[in-house]
Amino acid sequence: MSKRIDLDIVVPLYPLMPYFQDRTRELAEKFTANHPEYRIRVTGVDWLSVPQTIHDAALKGEAPTIAQYFYTSTRDALDARRPDGSPLFTSVERAIAGRTEILGEPVVLGDVEPAARHFYTYDGAVAAMPPLTSTTLLYANTTLLERAGITEVPLTWAGIEAACRAVTALPDGPAHGITWPNHGWWFQQSVAQQGALLADRDNGRSGRAEKLYLDSDAMLAYVEWWRGLHRAGLYRYHPSRVNTEVDWNRNFRAFADQEVAFVLTTSVEAARMAQAGRDGGFVARACRMPYNDRVPYAGNVIGGDALWLASGLDQETEDGALAFMQYLNTPRTAAERHRETGFIPVTGGAIELLEQEGWFGRNPHFRTALDQLAANSGSPAARGALLGEFAAIQNVLTTAMHDVLATDVDPRERFARANAEAQLLLDGYNDAYRGLRPRGPIRVG
The missing domain is CATH 3.40.190.10 (Periplasmic binding protein-like II)
Structure with missing residues (x-):
């Protein structure tokens, strides 16, 4: 087998919530079992330190392939730069370029709930992929x-x-x-x-x-x-x-x-x-x-965070990163994340799956957040500030x-x-x- 392609991911560590680093590693192992040409290395960083950590790494030419930023740091992510002044991240939507699957993984970015998708839309395209959403x-x-x-x-x-x-x-x-x-x-x-x-x-x-x-x-x-x-x-x-x-x-x-x-x-x-x-x-x-x-x-407006894709990657690395982002938000994975954490099931497919399984019928308190965000007008005010x-x-x-x-x-x-x-x-x-x-x-x- 040829040399593996490394994907480095930085995820936030939230107080009393080790789930995200541990679960991302578990899902990375499942993903690479199906895509053995890739190796995914997950690093956890205190959530308050993520933007600074990424900035410092970028200055040394060591920025990760994917970085997960808290929503209030969206402007920081948009402004993150490499030493030559070029943008550190690229639009996830533009990188997908209209594809419906990447490495066999169905593209689910367009299925992300509108309030979350609209929050991360900037300059005419979705900049980042949100796995965690709340209100x-x-x-x-x-x-x-x-x-x-x-x-x-x-x-x-x-x-x-x-x-x-x-x-x-x-x-x-x-x-x-x-x-x-x-x-x-x-x-x-x-x-x-x-x-x-x-x-x-x-x-x-x-x-x-x-x-x-x-x-x-x-x-x-x-x-x-x-x-x-x-x-x-x-x-x-x-x-x-x-x-x-x-x-x-x-x-x-x-x-x-x-x-x-x-x-x-x-x-x-x-x-x-x-x-x-x-x-x-x-x-x-x-x-x-x-x-x-x-x-x-x-x-x-929403809370939560999103996955940002590094710019300037070779095609194989970029496709692996994009495929893993989609894998993290498959209907089953997003539904399980919702059950385990309480964050909103971020895609329509996940919501439909939970509906079919009677989840919201047994737990109507989880439906309220979806209904509230569905009433969002999509105006600049309702989308939230950057x-x-x-x-x-x-x-x-x-x-x-x-x-x-x-x-x-x-x-x-x-x-x-x-x-x-x-x-x-x-x-x-x-x-x-x-x-x-x-x-x-x-x-x-």
């Missing part, structure tokens, strides 16, 4: 709601406020009605729902984002609603010692212990929330994230929100300052990309 959901204690006379879970901001008031008014009701972490994802979601942008140039999708809109009317509408719930004693805040850290488990425990009737968190938590209800003797229902019904609903320094910009937002919740600062004034601070971060990133100033460390989150 934000509302989880409701319907047992507690029914005691308060509420038979339908509200889906609007006004409805949530009214339900929280009814629940906390019960003689033995909880002290608060709802909780969610002060995290940057919520600002993205709520602005997108209202059809508003976080940045110019169609959220950075029709060109590099140059100007931020973090103090927009849509942002302030969300901030004022959140502050109003908090001031009325309806929202339970769990501030951390460092505002950029999020204790997701404290929000989960508040819901599991019935200290609140609602919690907002990731769709990945659907099974855990349902089990918390069974353990606590109440019914926990997964529902779509509440929205501002004073404006048309545009859609919720920003340099996105993680640091998120931290600017969460710090500003902490100040709004914890002090008497005026929200409009505080978010105007936050916008100015974030604008400096974006300007610095763009200047570094253009070579006008030294590039700092890449941050994600």
Whole structure:
């Protein structure tokens, strides 16, 4: 047998979730059993370090064949360069070039759920292949709601406020009605729902984002609603010692212990929330994230990550990498990944397979995220923003929100300052990309 063709893959290591590295290695072994001409080497890197690790490797000419980036680092991946200044990655869709199979593996990129496919579409083509997709959901204690006379879970901001008031008014009701972490994802979601942008140039999708809109009317509408719930004693805040850290488990425990009737968190938590209800003797229902019904609903954005394909590969190496990407998202593999992790089954084939096997009938809480993303309008607002320094910009937002919740600062004034601070971060990133100033460390989150 001739020398094997090496495919090097970097995958993120998430806290308490060793699944992804281990499972990718298992699937690599199965793939190479069918394609013995290839050898796949999987390296796990702390998820916060992936962009910097890839950048450093590229400067040494040691970039991997495939790299898995968190969604907030999409602009970093688009901007990643080799020492000669050429792009480090190439569009997966353009590399597939209309083929329906590669090395005998059916091409499934076009079957990826639209919200995920649209998020990674840039310059007219899908840039990366998403294996992991999530969104934000509302989880409701319907047992507690029914005691308060509420038979339908509200889906609007006004409805949530009214339900929280009814629940906390019960003689033995909880002290608060709802909780969610002060995290940057919520600002993205709520602005997108209202059809508003976080940045110019169609959220950075029709060109590099140059100007931020973090103090927009849509942002302030969300901030004022959140502050109003908090001031009325309806929202339970769990501030951390460092505002950029999020204790997701404290929000989960508040819901599991019935200290609140609602919690907002990731769709990945659907099974855990349902089990918390069974353990606590109440019914926990997964529902779509509440929205501002004073404006048309545009859609919720995704989370998760995607596989990026190195540019400049020889044909055999590129075909092996593309074939493995498709193999990672075959209907059976994507369906099993969903069952094991809670991430959304990312292709239509996987969803159809799960439907046929009765999975969603037995586990309706997993269907909610699909329905929510299916309502996405596909507009630049609903597709989500592509920003340099996105993680640091998120931290600017969460710090500003902490100040709004914890002090008497005026929200409009505080978010105007936050916008100015974030604008400096974006300007610095763009200047570094253009070579006008030294590039700092890449941050994600």
